[in-house]
Amino acid sequence: MMPATFAGRCTDQHSADRPAAWIARCRDFAHAREWRGVLVAIAATLAAGCGASRLDYTPRSDVAKEQAIAVVERALEEQPRQYVPTTVEATPEKIVITQMIVRRRMLFGSVVSSPTTTIYWDNLGDSLLYEKRGRYSVDIVDPDGYLHLRVYLNSERKAHGLIDAIESLRRGSQ
Numbered sequence: 031m032m033p034a035t036f037a038g039r040c041t042d043q044h045s046a047d048r049p050a051a052w053i054a055r056c057r058d059f060a061h062a063r064e065w066r067g068v069l070v071a072i073a074a075t076l077a078a079g080c081g082a083s084r085l086d087y088t089p090r091s092d093v094a095k096e097q098a099i100a101v102v103e104r105a106l107e108e109q110p111r112q113y114v115p116t117t118v119e120a121t122p123e124k125i126v127i128t129q130m131i132v133r134r135r136m137l138f139g140s141v142v143s144s145p146t147t148t149i150y151w152d153n154l155g156d157s158l159l160y161e162k163r164g165r166y167s168v169d170i171v172d173p174d175g176y177l178h179l180r181v182y183l184n185s186e187r188k189a190h191g192l193i194d195a196i197e198s199l200r201r202g203s204q
Contacts, residue, residue, distance in 0.1 A: 082162035087190060089157070089197035095122050098195035098202075105168075105192045109182045116144065123203055124150045127179070149178050151203040157193045161186070168192050 093101070099120040106118045106127065116130040127147045155173040159166065166189040170179040183189045 082160040082167070085159045085161050085186075087159050087193060089190075089193045091194070091197045091201045093194050093198040095199065095202055098198040101191050101195035102199070105181055105183060105188065105195075108184075108188075113182055120199075122151075122199065124148055147179070151196070151199040154178070154196065154200050157196050159189055159193060168196075170196065 099122070102120045102125060103118050106115055108114075115127045117126075117128040119126045125148070127149075128144050129147075131143050131145065149170065153172055155171050155175065158169040158171060160169070166183045166186055168181045168183065168189050169177055170181065171177050181192060183192065
């Protein structure tokens with residue numbers, strides 16, 4: 031595995047760690063494989079500059095159900111184009127998301143599939159908020175930390191609103 035590939039892998043995932051921790055992790059990884067110092071420096075620099083920062087936020091759970099559903103649906107529909115689901119249907123018990131995927135084939139045209147994801151509010155843990163270069167993302171996870179959905183937002187206010195809405199729906203369904 032090349033050092034740049036490792037650095038790319040390091041930065042693909044959100045991390046609450048500071049850049050110093052990433053640099054140390056990259057150095058340990060490279061040292062175990064006896065890579066030269068120059069390559070280690072490149073990997074550490076890439077990892078330090080690309081990671082997202084986890085932000086602490088304590089959600090409110092006093093949002094009305096109808097308003098919370100509207101906030102969740104709008105947040106999913108306002109994501110960057112490549113992440114916008116085909117359909118979003120939120121209820122007080124769950125959210126159902128359908129994403130159309132088109133795969134082009136050389137010989138027989140395109141193949142279209144529409145996988146559906148259903149997430150029950152009472153099966154969720156605390157949502158996680160991240161910031162990277164002025165953009166925000168909210169990770170919707172289960173109590174064990176398994177990522178169900180990542181929602182991308184363009185303001186911290188909208189991210190807080192989404193987390194508040196999810197928390198209200200989660201508390202209301204238990």
